[in-house]
Amino acid sequence: MKVELEADKCVASGQCVLAAMDVFDQDDDGIAILLEEQVGEDRLDDVKEAVAVCPAAAIRLVEQ
């Protein structure tokens, strides 16, 4: 699955980092950064959680 992040929607809540620390990070201003665009089955649950908790709906999972 492919992860898409719209960084200009991000409100720096940090929730994606807490849900999936090896897929998301934050820049110096707290804005989310995508570390990995492709996630396998093992990371899927965490990324789904990140999608669910993101208050700005800035993260999407796309079927390929």
Add this chain to the structure above:
Amino acid sequence: MADTLAGAVPEAPDSLPEFPMPREARCPFDPPPALKDLQEKTPLTKVRLWDGSEPWLVTRYADQRAVLGDPGVSADTDSPGYPTKASPEGGEGKLSFIMMDDPEHARLRRMVTAPFAVKKVEALRPAVQRIVDDLIDGMLSRPGPVDLVEEFALPIPSLVICELLGVPYDDHALFQENTKTMVRTTATPEQRGAATREMAGYLAGQIAKRLADPKDDLLSSIAGRVTAGEIDHQQATEMALLLLIAGHETTANMIALGTLALLQNPDQLALLRDSDDPKFVAGAVEELLRYLHITHLGRRRAVTEDMEIAGQVIKAGEGVIMANEIANRDPEVFPDPDRLDLTRDARRHVAFGFGVHQCLGQPLARMELQVVYGTLYKRVPTLKLACALEDVRFKNDAFIYGVHELPVSW
């Protein structure tokens, strides 16, 4: 009464429930029973506020997230239809970006997001651990009982936000007293205005000092934005005021109310006391945030574009209140919602709100609570309430719910 309300036509003014609703004294951790009835019977209803206005009340989790995530709502208290909590809200002026809409909201908010990033907050954990340990040492050095609010719950977040902002903690009496007045619903507009002006005056002075002599703190960084011409001195003051108030009042109430809830649920308290797993403690913090919902007056918005919620059109110019405490008890999302269960996955709660205004300081709040809940009950395993539960005074008269005092012994 709720039975007649459920089927009521919204226009029938005499049948509207008043908001906020009273809690059941015997269940101080639970939302008001009338709110629970509404959630079971209707996703959307009109309510009457203190000033006679009649905004919509959204009771269900999914609907609340939909409204708060919609760009067609405004957090600006001056927007037509905005449901105010009291008059005048916040005393003087606006409480910075939480009362603004994008793009100005995002512009100002991004100026202060940096120190609240997860990894920056994590770097503060050892310092917070020291603060917590020192305060427990202080408590234990005396015979007790002590007031946990005064001696522990309030100093922790106050010390942390003072350090982060660069506000001298020695001045804490001034800002703690004024904050109490600002968040008290029974304070007169004059009292709230005076408290706000004194706080604003104090912080304007602190910012003026940083303009002349910058240091390595958040106030200096805000002052730097003034120097760069991005904001004026008043905007900088409002921003500092927001961060100082939000930084200590909320977390302090979570610590004291959370401790009381755990003392009333000894099996859950034992789980925290006996666990050395940081993941379990982090999960327990999320569950306590869900269960306690200390923001108990709802997230409020004015609708600026007609929107459909739960099959009903809410028109531009109407107000809408999301009762987040009842969303966090929505059985569709949290099975057996009225049970405090530290082992459940509660991460999707809306205790920090939802949408672009979601709490900026939440990584800091989480870390502070993780340190507190992961330390206090281990170090003081015999901690107990030093008065009858009936004698605990709950903050039904404040914008943030909690307890006024919490006498404890060990």
